[in-house]
Amino acid sequence: MASEGASIESKEWTLDPETEYRFELDPGTSLAVKLIRGHAEVFGAELAANKPYLFGSECKAAIFTWRGYVTGQPSTEYVSEETPMAAYANLHIAFEQMRVRALRDLRGSPVPEYEREKSSDPPRVLLLGPENSGKTTVCKLLINYAVRAGQGWSPLLINTDPAEGGWAAPGALSAAPVHTPLPTCSPGNPLGAAATSAPTALSSNALLPLAYWYGHAESKRNPLLMERIIRNLGENVNDKYQVDLQGRTAGLIVDTPSSFASGPGSSDERQRLIKACVDAFKINVILVVGHEKLNVEMQRTYASRLTVVKIPKSGGVVELDHLYRERVHNYQLHTYMYGQIIPPPPGISSASLGGETLSDLVLSPSSTIINFDDLSIFRIGAETMAPSSALPIGAARAVSETQAVSIDPAQPGSGLLNAVLAVLAPPVNTDESERYDEEILDLPISGFIIVTNLDIPHRKMTILAPNQGSVVGRTAVIGSFEWQE
Numbered sequence: 001m002a003s004e005g006a007s008i009e010s011k012e013w014t015l016d017p018e019t020e021y022r023f024e025l026d027p028g029t030s031l032a033v034k035l036i037r038g039h040a041e042v043f044g045a046e047l048a049a050n051k052p053y054l055f056g057s058e059c060k061a062a063i064f065t066w067r068g069y070v071t072g073q074p075s076t077e078y079v080s081e082e083t084p085m086a087a088y089a090n091l092h093i094a095f096e097q098m099r100v101r102a103l104r105d106l107r108g109s110p111v112p113e114y115e116r117e118k119s120s121d122p123p124r125v126l127l128l129g130p131e132n133s134g135k136t137t138v139c140k141l142l143i144n145y146a147v148r149a150g151q152g153w154s155p156l157l158i159n160t161d162p163a164e165g166g167w168a169a170p171g172a173l174s175a176a177p178v179h180t181p182l183p184t185c186s187p188g189n190p191l192g193a194a195a196t197s198a199p200t201a202l203s204s205n206a207l208l209p210l211a212y213w214y215g216h217a218e219s220k221r222n223p224l225l226m227e228r229i230i231r232n233l234g235e236n237v238n239d240k241y242q243v244d245l246q247g248r249t250a251g252l253i254v255d256t257p258s259s260f261a262s263g264p265g266s267s268d269e270r271q272r273l274i275k276a277c278v279d280a281f282k283i284n285v286i287l288v289v290g291h292e293k294l295n296v297e298m299q300r301t302y303a304s305r306l307t308v309v310k311i312p313k314s315g316g317v318v319e320l321d322h323l324y325r326e327r328v329h330n331y332q333l334h335t336y337m338y339g340q341i342i343p344p345p346p347g348i349s350s351a352s353l354g355g356e357t358l359s360d361l362v363l364s365p366s367s368t369i370i371n372f373d374d375l376s377i378f379r380i381g382a383e384t385m386a387p388s389s390a391l392p393i394g395a396a397r398a399v400s401e402t403q404a405v406s407i408d409p410a411q412p413g414s415g416l417l418n419a420v421l422a423v424l425a426p427p428v429n430t431d432e433s434e435r436y437d438e439e440i441l442d443l444p445i446s447g448f449i450i451v452t453n454l455d456i457p458h459r460k461m462t463i464l465a466p467n468q469g470s471v472v473g474r475t476a477v478i479g480s481f482e483w484q485e
């Protein structure tokens with residue numbers, strides 16, 4: 001460990017093979033990491049040598065390495081010799097073999113005798129686990145290893161955790177083919193940046209996600225809507241695979257919310273959502289992260305038709321509390337509008353964020369005044385909604401969970417001020433006879449806006465959007481997320 005100059009606190013760590021340096025950052029602090037010698041990776045994304053990498057926005061992560069050099073002041077830092085990386089690497093090898101068999105089958109190449117009995121299905125993996133079990137991290141790791149395998153795989157990463165945000169704002173469920181390793185530098189961009197909110201010339205930003213708007217952080221708030229979105233994502237994935245046969249061989253990985261594994265919601269609801277994922281994405285492997293009961297439950301339900309594997313939880317996964325999760329939602333919305341801004345620690349002038357130059361990641365949103373009538377705004381279901389199972393026997397809902405209710409911005413209590421709105425893509429089919437009542441639920445998101453001011457007397461509102469594109473005539477949907485700068 002060595003100190004470097006008066007203004008910065010720097011330390012040098014020498015790590016043994018298969019150990020990791022773990023850190024947790026406090027609000028407002030950042031960390032720069034430079035690899036001096038050997039190989040190192042952050043959740044599967046390799047670090048280039050002699051190049052400072054920045055981490056910020058209360059990032060919690062680990063660098064799995066042989067030799068490193070660290071500058072900054074993490075609130076918690078330590079080296080761990082106990083990691084489940086060997087088990088995760090074995091999983092990756094098994095998935096890689098499945099991909100190779102799928103590609104061989106597609107190309108009609110000869111199959112060796114000892115592999116004749118094996119299936120030629122690519123890995124389509126569902127990750128399940130309780131809160132803070134490291135599901136998202138395992139997904140990222142497995143995707144990054146696949147991308148780095150040098151075979152040109154672009155597996156699909158599907159995020160069904162509405163609290164995660166993924167490539168869109170929190171509240172969205174999304175899917176994207178991943179071509180380059182996903183960086184981890186801030187929880188504001190947990191899965192790397194999407195091309196829709198950042199310059200497309202950057203390699204790690206070339207992600208083009210398909211996203212649907214759920215609008216809430218908890219999946220139990222509107223399970224019917226969740227299920228519908230999962231099925232919509234599944235249909236799109238299957239349509240893609242119909243025409244992209246080679247892309248199909250890379251497989252897919254589905255991250256899920258912790259409420260699928262445990263929690264207060266009813267067990268039937270959980271099971272229904274898991275089944276929706278299994279069916280929609282034609283899952284053939286379920287990975288259960290460190291949860292014995294869920295593993296047994298999944299073995300009982302699915303072992304006859306697919307593989308269920310229990311995998312160890314990493315001791316490095318940090319217990320994230322409610323307040324931290326709220327701050328992360330704010331970071332995500334800020335990042336969506338303004339790009340990824342992390343001031344480097346004192347003494348560090350040139351650093352990169354997940355491999356990209358700092359200045360390339362800054363965006364300037366635009367604030368525009370529009371008329372109330374320029375935008376049709378809807379809410380899906382009622383504002384406060386008890387689950388159907390909690391209604392008195394025989395009682396029916398006034399507004400169903402999947403009904404789109406129009407919102408009048410002029411009404412006091414519309415809930416629009418500071419609300420995050422998802423602007424939906426226009427329907428592909430403009431033929432009136434083909435329109436249907438719940439069409440709005442099946443339209444993907446084209447972007448997000450925030451209502452920053454309401455001028456009811458003049459029937460005008462101010463909106464903040466990441467670009468200057470017009471939203472006049474578009475349809476937007478509100479959820480339960482709010483954001484203020």
Ligand SMILES: Nc1ncnc2c1ncn2[C@@H]1O[C@H](COP(=O)(O)OP(=O)(O)OP(=O)(O)O)[C@@H](O)[C@H]1O
Pocket residue numbers: 020022023059060061062129130131132133134135136137138161256257258314315316317318319320
């Ligand atoms: N080995 C590790 N060392 C340090 N931090 C880690 C490690 N693995 C995961 N983390 C951190 O722990 C936190 C929780 O991990 P992650 O988001 O993967 O869990 P999860 O099970 O998906 O969470 P959720 O409860 O939101 O579903 C994240 O901030 C992640 O970066």
